[in-house]
Amino acid sequence: MNTKLATILLLASATGLAACSKKAPEVLPPDPVSTPRPAATAAPTVTPTGPTVGTQGHFAAAVGSSTTIYFDTDRYNIDTQDAAALQAQAQYFARYPQITFTIEGHADERGTREYNIALGERRANAAKAYLVSLGVDANRIAVVSYGKERPVALGSNESAWAQNRRAASVIIN
């Protein structure tokens, strides 16, 4: 009984590990960016409730979790999941050709500081190169690496590190 339970737990954790080591855990859908204002006393004009074009909110609403791609430890290759996300991004940027944006490259904390800045740079440039190959003008894309200096997940575990090894496309207004 105990043995069986332990086996199941082991299997479960092994599966969990396998999933983690490959890809970031499912990213939560982005928070709704603009909450509809409570109807004020003024005339109830028909205000658009969605975010406006040219904002990160609009971009995120359009492509969902595809604003960010994730990498394996020390890697910077674009795998099929990354490619799908970047294709969604490329479609969006094709539809709004006036938008310029920045790709922020990041690394997890389990690397030395300087190497991680170089690694984040390499990751962001890999994402940029892929978008350019999909037809996005290189002049619209800025790149910056933050190394391990700006984690989004704060734990010191594989799940957190997987979320931090990322290249995030950001529209800066």
Place this chain on the structure above:
Amino acid sequence: MKALLALLLAGTAVSVSAQDLGAPQSEGGPVEVIESESDDVVIRITDEAAWSDIGIAIPAFATDRERATPANADGTGALGREMARVITANLRNNGLFKPVGPDSLPQPSFAQIPAPAYSTWSGRSAEMLVQGYVRARDDGKLVVGCYLFDVALQQQLVREGWVVGPADWRRAAHKCSDLIFSRLTGESPFFDSRIAYIAETGPKDRRVKRLAVMDSDGANHRFLTLGSATALTPRYSPDYSKILYLSYVDGNPRIYVYDIGSGKQVLVTENRNPTLAPRWSPDGKYILYSMAVAGNTDVYRVPATGGQSIKLTDSPGIDVGGSYSPDGSKIVFESDRSGSQQCYVMDADGSNQKRISFFGGRCATPEWSPRGDQIAFTRIAGDFNVAVMNTSGGNMRVLTRGWQDEAPTWAPNGRIIQFFRTEKNTGRSGIWQVDLTGQNERRLPTPVDASDPAWGPIRP
């Protein structure tokens, strides 16, 4: 923490007339050496092997005449006691000898400084005796004399004197510590030196990182940047007049040359690409930096006065960092061209690049010892630890056992290594130091969390 703050406040109060870092010659000014007044015959002590067990008595420094100075409003006598405390703390905190400080020792008179009452000290199982004096000169400067005696032989081993401005009184105490240390161990001095580092505050995902400097014992601490832009990886120039560091002040990672005297800073190279990992050549004439071009990082060299950069590495992997051998002829750097971070040595012109680390795990942030015989680095094998190896990669020894210890920097004499240790989960960081035996490890007191220590050379 409260005690630490109080100490810092006290330090601030004491150094009322201390020049701000922004003022010229606040850093790196030479200390004038004088003959201290007594004649003697220097005798070499016989046994230098068991020096760590030597009991040293360090009574309060005496004064010829009580005078309040900007260094200590209570007078030169109180200042003399502080001097002896600083020397005692220096030796004790670094695991050197068995020092006994002024608070538990009798106070010698001014006349006794060059001629100790040996019977007083032999009864206290002191093998060595440090005595000194503080004299306030009419021109506002302080004359500090430092004497080391062998109690059993009843002989003076060494003496030296210095003239310092009142704001630099601690430097005289460090010079005296260095004199004692060097005389008893045969090693080069290291106490009179400064450390640049990154002061860290705030939560893990919004960490504020500021450029800061301090003396080798943590005193005279100052923040040099406000923290609005992330600052990383400082390096003191060999003459302490400038600091190289990385700043995100324009939104991108770029290396700046910060002039301490003028407070002005310039880009290390006029270029749109991100630059990182700055290093000085031992003579201060060249700067190594790494630059990412379209995602590929290589190591470059540029004259410190500006001008044409020369690309030293050219691999599709990440080549980053670099640390010169003391004679300037070779550079050790890290590269992941083999698939993971490893350490490589090349000639200073970039030729003859050869991997030296083959001991399993990864090799990162190599730093050549000022003595030339060792390379310290971050060893990544599960955890991150500080290790040393010889210059061809042999005799690897791991010195620390933290979860994440990285970025070693050498004391000017190559006997002690500082590094920073990051805590799991919280991301809290602190500067630690360890000696080459790995036995004496301690955390350095800093007012806030700290990382990226960079130990400067011995001051003139």
